[in-house]
Each structure stands twice: as C-alpha cells, then as structure tokens.
Amino acid sequence: MKRVYVNEEWCLGCHLCEYYCAFAQTNENDIARALKDKVIKPGIRVEEHNGICFAVSCRHCEEPLCAKSCITGALTVVSGIVSVDTEKCIGCYTCILNCPYGAISPSEKGAILKCQLCSDNTHGSPACVKGCPNKAIVFEERGL
C-alpha cells in the first residue's frame, strides 16, 4: 500500500505540509482564503529541535493499536487506511494514549483528527506531499 514516507535530510522545516493538510480538510479551492486568520489543526505535524526537523503523520499500521483500542468502534481500517468516523468518535483519546508515533490529535469538534491520506476529501491523494517543496515527504509503495 502507498504511504507517506519521510526523507528527513530533505525537510526544510517550512511547515507547508501542515498548511496543505489543513487546506485539504476544508474542501475549499483557494488556500489563502481557506486558511486566512485560522489556527490550523493539521493531521501531519513537523517536529523541530536543534536544527533537526521532520514531519509525522499516521503510519497506517498493519496492526493499528489505535483502532484495536478504540472504545466506540469509530476507528476502523478501510482499504488499509486507518479511518475515523467522526460522528461516532466521542473524543476519549484512548487512541492518543496508544499511538506510538503521536500521530493522532484532538480536534476542535471533540472528535479526533488524523491523516486519512486525503481519502476523506476532494484531493484524492495526500495534499501534504503535493505541497512539499523539497520531497521531504513522498507518497510511495515501499512494500511495508
């Protein structure tokens, strides 16, 4: 299955992936209009420390601890993509307690927020990857 992989040495720490992710979630046409004056809540987040930076998003694990731990049944695997039913999710954060990568975060609406590889919006494939200026994240099949 195709996943988002990180080429850490090429990450500029520009955070554009975060903006493109937030934009993709809005399903709007214009990034500037969609995000102007908004505090963004992206499903991919850049970590930075002492000159090192890299982006982290859901790994879509083969054995997803988040989905196995989900107390409501809101997290399921749909064609390999770990997906959340935001109507069913109650925001208990048991998944946040279980994700080894810190790739799930609370959303403003009370449910959780996570990368679904843009399968849940009009972009079709990860907008973060399309927006990355330096191929520090790629969407590829690596047999893992």
Next chain:
Amino acid sequence: MHRKYVIIGNSAAAVGAVEAIRRNDRNGSIVIFSKESQSTYSRPLISYYNQGKVGRESIYFRPDDFYEKNDCDFRPGTSVFKIDIHSCTITTDSGSDEKYDRLLIATGSEPVVPPFPGLDTVSNVRTYTSFDDALALEELISSGLSRVLIVGAGLIGLKCAEGISKKADVTCVDLSDKVLSSILDDVSSDLISDHIRSNGIKLVLGNAVKAFSGNKAELADGSRIDFDVLVIASGVRPCASLFKNAGGLTGKGIIIDDHCRTSAENVFAAGDCVESVDMSTGKYKVMALLPNAYMQGECAGSNMSDTECVFNKAIPMNALTLFGLHILTTGSYTGEVSDDSEGNDIRRFYHSDNRLNGYILINNIDKAGIYTSMIRDRVPLDTIDFGLVRKAPGLMAFGRVYRDKTLGGKS
C-alpha cells in the same frame, strides 16, 4: 475440517475473537452466548448515554450487520450455566447443551456489591456497568427521583456522576481520601477532586458508608445522607466462576498465558474475566480495560483458528475525560518520579532500572502514546533523550535510526 467455536460473552473480547477467527476461517461455525439482550455495545459509553452525548443508536460497538457478516449464531439473553472441559460441552440456563471444538470465555466482570447492613431496606438501588443500568438510572431520575448517592469515587462512580450531573443532585462517597485511587497518585488526585467539586458534585472522601436504613446512609463519622437513588460503584471483579467450577485454574480471574490459553485444553479466555501479565511490572494482574479486552480477544481468536498469535503487551491504561478535563494514565507507579508539571498541566513519570514504568498526564495529553510505547517496548531510557521527551513528546528523542525505520520505511 469444520470447526465449532463457542464464545461466552458479547463485548470487546468476543468481538476481537470473532474478527480474528474470520480472518483465518470463513467456514467454521461461531456461536455467541450473551446474557444480555442487546447487540454488542461499548460499556464505557453508558455514562455518555446518560449525559446525552451518545444516542441509543450510537452505543453499539459494531454495525448492525456484524453477526450476519461474520456468520455468527448470536444467542442473546442466554446465560451459560456450566462448562464441562472434559466433554467439551457448555450448558445454558435453559438446560440445552452445546459442544465446542474451541471455547472462548469472555464473560467480563461483575460489579462488587459490599454487604452493607440494611442494603435490603433501600429502594432504587443500581450498579453501573451495563446499558440496562444506564437505562434504569435514566428512568429513575426522569421520574423525579433526583437525589443520587454514589458509593465509590473511582472510574465507574465518577463517570456515573458526570453522566447524570445535569439532571440530578449527586453525592459521591468513598472510603479512600482520594478520588480515582486505583489510577492516580496522591498528587494528581487532589487536582481532580477540586475539579469535580467545582462542577457541582458533592464529594465525601475518607468516609465509609456504615449502614443503610431505608433511603438514608449512615456514614462512619456519624453523619447521614438522605437520597432517592443509590448507585453502588465499588469496583468490579472478574466473572471467573464458570471456569473455576469447571476445575480450571483461576486466581482473582481466569489465568491465561501469552496466547490467551487457559489451563484447559482448547479453552481460551480474554477480557475483564482474566488475570494476565502486566508488562509494566511482569506480574499477574486483572486489567479490566476495553483495549486489553479487544486485543486479548483477537489473540485468542487467532490461536483458536490455528494462526499463532502472542499478546504479551497488556498494561493498565486509562483515558478519561471528567467535566472537560482530560486524564491519561498508563502503567504502574513504581520507582522514581520525574515531575514536569506546570500549574494544572500535570506530567508525572515513574521510572526505575532505566525503564519507564508508568505516567500520569492531566490536561495536555498530546502524543501520550509515545510514552505508552516506551513502557510497552521497555525502551532503555539511556538510549533516548528522556529529558526532552518528557517535556516535548515526540519522535525527536528517539534518534535517527528509529525514525528512518518508523517514518522513512527503511529496514
């Protein structure tokens, strides 16, 4: 070979087993016995139901067609009375027998009801672990019985208190002088009690109910509390007696190994009814928690259908929200404590012998799973930047090799 799987119980462990069995065996028959009448539902959601945050239709753990899709013979409202591990037969309350090739005991836990003197004189008494309890409580409160006394300020008692707080006048009594004493340490507990009180719940701590006389509780310090409805929330214990009576090995719960096998051949057990190794201490413990139940059930189901699976990563873990305050706790509180709390943002980490044993986070719970994985994988703390990760949870602390593997997909 056509195999017959029998499952006693219908919650998370049973669902995990069904899903694993059907990945490996589409042809075998699965019979599920449940003493309750509903389709599988999420037990922790009952307080959300009372709170009005989850509707009746949203409490279900799996879609309506779960049994049909997985070709299960679901027998709701049917209690199992006896297991015969020699003839591989179970007997239901109505006296009918069912043979099994593989049996999963997923009977869950039952509420502990201490033998209070005068309890039989109280009207409107409930425990709070099933959907029926939530429905009954809703009905009692909406009939105008608004003074509710909850005995126990643990997870069940406090979630119940939150669930009904908008519609009822709630008092919570606990023998312990701390709330959530099973999942918090003393320092973090005080913050929670203040928060609960500020949301209108009367907490009476360090004071036990001595006796009841009608709908009046007499406490150890001589005070009295009048109430309309009594909720006993004094914890749960594993439903292990079926297996114990069958001659199987039990402690506090049914003893299982890392394949979720019991002492009896072809009999597996999972979920709240078992006692298994807590990997944060290496000792046997009852960990009645939904994630462990699902994963044990899945492991059992896999082994029942001849695909070897090991589950040796059970740890105590709780994620709960009380009146908007997020509390995440994992593991055991042993060893030295590193406290990185700031104000009401609690971050406490327990560690010894170069390993993280447990943690408590209150308020800011971002990326907590990174800590959980440090406990689960027994990560040597001197191989990561422990000081950094405590303050700023992230994969930064783990070094490049780990990240290239997990994020970069490099082996």
